[in-house]
Amino acid sequence: MTRIRVLAGTRKGAFVLTSDGSRAKWEVSGPHFGGWEIYHLKGSPADPDRIYASQNTGWFGQLIQRSDDGGATWQAVGNEFSYATDPGTHLWYDGTPRPWEFKRVWHLEPSLTDPDVAYAGIEDAALFKTSDGGATWTELTGLRTHSSAPGWQPGAGGLCLHTIILDPVHAGRMFTAISAAGTFRSDDDGATWFPVNRGLHSAGTLPEDEPEVGFCVHHVEMHPSRPDTLFMQKHWDVMRSDDAGETWREISGDLPTDFGFPIGVHAHEPDTIYVVPITSDSLHFPPDGRLRVYRSRSGGNEWEPLTRGLPQENCYVNVYRDAMAVDSLEECGVYFGTTGGQVYASADAGDTWEAIVRDLPAVLSVEVQTLS
């Protein structure tokens, strides 16, 4: 029987929500690791019961937890993230050089084929890999040692590597995104990297309009059936690339605001995409206090607001970059979590929404597993 498992990372622990394929009734377990920030947890596509979680506090630092039974029990695995070479410096907010320093793991991306392999995106921005189920982590140095790295500068949330995409078609190809450096591509399994930011604009935030790096990319998504097409929610602007990041064009179109954090892609319709517009960079809540997901069925530019079941007054939550995901049931389900502690789900591709849990701590990330 098909089941859905939603993995929610929050400011004070992890929660696992499960339902049958009707997605009408949800069981909530948690908090796991109560009191700890869970930036992200994600299951292995190769073994859905294998889940990796990033656990962190300012007091006790970073841990990585692993479950081999779908989130019922967990064991701490390796938590040593040491830069493999002399870290050197990046730019601090005030423009002065600052040594690279590990702070936390933002994103965990399990391999598409091997449950013991996973990638970790960290702050200060670097990419790590485990090949032994999380026991040890090794830096893929080609990204952090790119010639542009000494000029990378943190966004407000830190110099974080928050997006990792593994191309399911082109062997060896992967993408990462860093705030506020931009998007990078590797065609050799992460050994070497190059920026793919042409077409992104930085008017008002950088002295040059189209520099090689320096962009506050918030999130990037790919549909697995069309791996050359990428969708990006940038600090401002919703963008699209159809050539694996070589060039980007804006698809904000008729959105009420093109500031936001997450972006999602329908599981079966590669041109159906979702964003949650946020008022502005200084007002991190929905315009007019109305929580609206916007859907484009044309790959961008033409957007429709989705409001049924979402609060349409006095709503001032935010939705973080990793807090939107989809399931792969025939009628695609869409999920997102808010800083107000709600996880909203739509079992009809966004037409109607329901809170499947309320009053959690602020939601940092949402991932969805479709289990058969």
Added chain:
Amino acid sequence: MTTGRSVRPAGDKSPPGPEVTVRVILPAHLKNLARVDGEVTLHLGGERDAITRQAVLDALESAYPVLRGTIRDHGSGQRRAFIRFYACEQDLSNEAPDVPLPAAVIAGTEPFLIVGAMAGG
């Protein structure tokens, strides 16, 4: 409830001396992580002047590897910024790590406290 582990200070190759029992109190989050209730007792071999903060933390991490990196930095061994070390009503946080612990801690009459500093909300 007390949980005990026998560990010699890392790198101690001297003949085993009289065993020293050190009582350690962890903050709640680290108790959960190590899956212990109450105090941890560590039975350390070696001379009494080798019973330092570093020796106790080495022994603690050897007995409970999950705590590696949560009290002090993996690479540098530096105390994490929001961790404090107390014993005998003294703040030992800024003592050198190789200074012997107070006699009462080495005698086992007073615990060595690892504390999460008050910070945040």
